[in-house]
Amino acid sequence: MQSTPDLSRLLNELETLASFSDAPAPAVTRVVFSAQDLAARAYLHRLFSEAPLELRTDAVGNTFARWVGGDSSLAPVATGSHTDAVPHSGRYDGTIGVLGGLEAIRALQRGGFHPRRSIELLVFTSEEPTRFGIGCLGSRLLSGVLSPEGARRLKDGDGRSLEEILRQAGFDKSLEDVRLADKFYHGFVELHIEQGTLLER
């Protein structure tokens, strides 16, 4: 089976995603639920739908794009990362884990692979603490490390609550339904840039 990723397409998509920014290129500033973040989400949803993957978005804006496998009784395997960006960051932080995961799925599709387990691509909401002062907001809620009550107490620098901002951004589901069951995923792998020296050492 031949499954070669289309690198020029991937680089093009990374470049397009980087253009959704409140800072001039090559810097990227994309704070969660800003107009640029919402536009970037819409762009990604289009790419996911075209793959085609089944889309789901939860109450805090975590996005799940699923390649449905042949055996629905098996737990899916997952990959993904984040697309929010701290002020004046680079274009690959988080985004390579999302668009790289998407291209990996498309390469497998082109190669004629049919997964037994579903393969799910995740985009975690607000990995960066820029807006709400807490990192990994989406994945904390998914794993139950942060409770819905704890999330309701979060406010941004302008004193606006997370729920108010979610409603305004069009997310109207219940935060109680974000948490995933234990062992929901069979496995998870994230492609992410290395930002420290630990791995290198």
Ligand SMILES: [Zn+2]
């Ligand atoms: Zn990151």
